[in-house]
Structures are given as structure tokens and as C-alpha cells.
Amino acid sequence: DYRSRSAYKLKQLDDLENVISGGDTVVDLGAAPGGWLQVAAEKVGPEGNVIGVDLQRIKDLEDPDLAERVETIRGDMTEDRTRERVLEAAGGDVDGDTTGPDASGGPVDAVVSDMAPNMSGEYSLDQARSLHLARQAFETALELLDTGGDFVVKVFEGPDVDEFRADVGDAFQYVRATTPKATRDESSEIYLIGKGRITAPIDAGD
Numbered sequence: 001d002y003r004s005r006s007a008y009k010l011k012q013l014d015d016l017e018n019v020i021s022g023g024d025t026v027v028d029l030g031a032a033p034g035g036w037l038q039v040a041a042e043k044v045g046p047e048g049n050v051i052g053v054d055l056q057r058i059k060d061l062e063d064p065d066l067a068e069r070v071e072t073i074r075g076d077m078t079e080d081r082t083r084e085r086v087l088e089a090a091g092g093d094v095d096g097d098t099t100g101p102d103a104s105g106g107p108v109d110a111v112v113s114d115m116a117p118n119m120s121g122e123y124s125l126d127q128a129r130s131l132h133l134a135r136q137a138f139e140t141a142l143e144l145l146d147t148g149g150d151f152v153v154k155v156f157e158g159p160d161v162d163e164f165r166a167d168v169g170d171a172f173q174y175v176r177a178t179t180p181k182a183t184r185d186e187s188s189e190i191y192l193i194g195k196g197r198i199t200a201p202i203d204a205g206d
């Protein structure tokens with residue numbers, strides 16, 4: 001049983017573009033109540049790990065095998081100190097990527113963000129807040145991702161989304177926009193998938 005209907009969206013996004021593989025280190029932004037965390041923990045398998053971040057406390061996963069692969073952080077992703085904690089949590093679990101041919105890459109294989117603002121009911125305001133959260137997720141992804149790593153981010157449709165999509169496209173081999181079938185019909189959310197981080201991110205080590 002998944003904790004949220006959203007879990008099926010991550011499954012569909014992953015079926016489409018294969019963003020999470022066995023052994024991966026995954027960062028899940030806006031992770032409460034934990035549906036995406038469950039899916040990500042299943043997909044990374046026993047050799048992988050998942051870091052979930054949310055403003056809300058995230059209850060430990062019930063399945064001990066999955067819980068073992070998951071670490072949660074309670075914090076606000078618009079604050080630098082939360083981003084530093086995520087970086088630390090990811091760096092503390094480096095899987096060898098800081099040495100070898102792709103040493104310039106960060107420690108993370110996929111950053112996925114389902115963050116959404118509290119709804120005010122005024123669409124232009126909610127949309128602007130959604131885009132702000134999506135850009136925060138993008139900045140975090142640029143800091144954390146290894147070369148070749150993937151990025152998934154939710155954003156509400158609106159006039160500035162094309163520009164954001166282009167910015168994501170500059171940092172990845174390609175970017176694709178999609179609306180998973182599990183999304184409610186009346187919703188105006190879309191997901192952008194950036195495949196294959198191409199430029200070495202800021203060196204998180206040393």
C-alpha cells in the first residue's frame with residue numbers, strides 16, 4: 001500500500017524515462033507523506049539510498065527493508081541551511097563517484113521534486129509559488145547531481161514555464177514535459193524530466 005496517490009505518478013514517470021535504477025542515490029524533495037519515497041526505495045533496491053525532505057515530518061516507512069534505505073530531513077527547501085543538510089546527507093553516503101573518471105560529478109543519481117505550495121486559490125499566485133519551488137529544486141539538482149544524473153520536477157502550468165523548461169534543457173541532454181495519467185483531470189500540473197546532467201556541477205567535495 002502506498003501512502004499517496006502520487007506514488008503512481010512517480011511510477012509512470014519512471015516507466016517513461018527510467019530515472020531511478022538499482023543502487024542509485026535519490027533525493028526526493030517535498031516527500032511527505034511518503035508515497036514517492038516508497039516507490040524510490042523499492043526501485044533503488046538494497047544497494048541504493050533515498051533522502052526525503054519536507055516541511056512536514058515524514059513517518060518512517062513501515063517496511064523495515066525499505067526504511068533502512070531511507071533518510072528523512074524536515075526542513076524548508078527555500079532555505080540555504082536545508083539545502084546544506086541535504087548536501088551533507090547525500091555526501092555522507094557517496095557511492096564512489098567522487099573518485100574515478102566522473103570525479104567532477106556530485107553524489108546523487110536522481111533528484112525528484114513533487115513540491116507544491118499551500119493553495120491560496122488564486123491561480124496566478126499559486127502558479128508563481130510553484131515555479132519558485134521548481135526553480136529551487138533545479139538549483140539543488142545542479143548542486144547534487146552526478147554527470148548523467150536525472151531530474152524530475154512538478155510545476156503548475158503558466159507563462160514562465162517555457163523559460164524554465166529551456167533552462168532545464170540547457171543543463172541536461174534533453175528535457176521532456178509530461179502529465180502522468182495518475183494526475184487528476186482538473187489539475188494543471190505538469191512534470192518536467194531532465195535526462196542526463198551534462199555539465200559538471202559545483203564541486204561539493206573537499
Ligand code: SAM
Nearest residue numbers: 004006030032033034035036055077114115116
Ligand atoms: N510526493 C509526495 C508523496 O508521494 O507522498 C507528495 C508531495 S505533496 C504533493 C507536496 C509536498 O511539498 C507537501 O508535503 C509540502 O509540505 C511540500 N513542500 C512545499 N513547500 C516546501 C518547501 N519549501 N520545502 C520542503 N517541502 C515543501
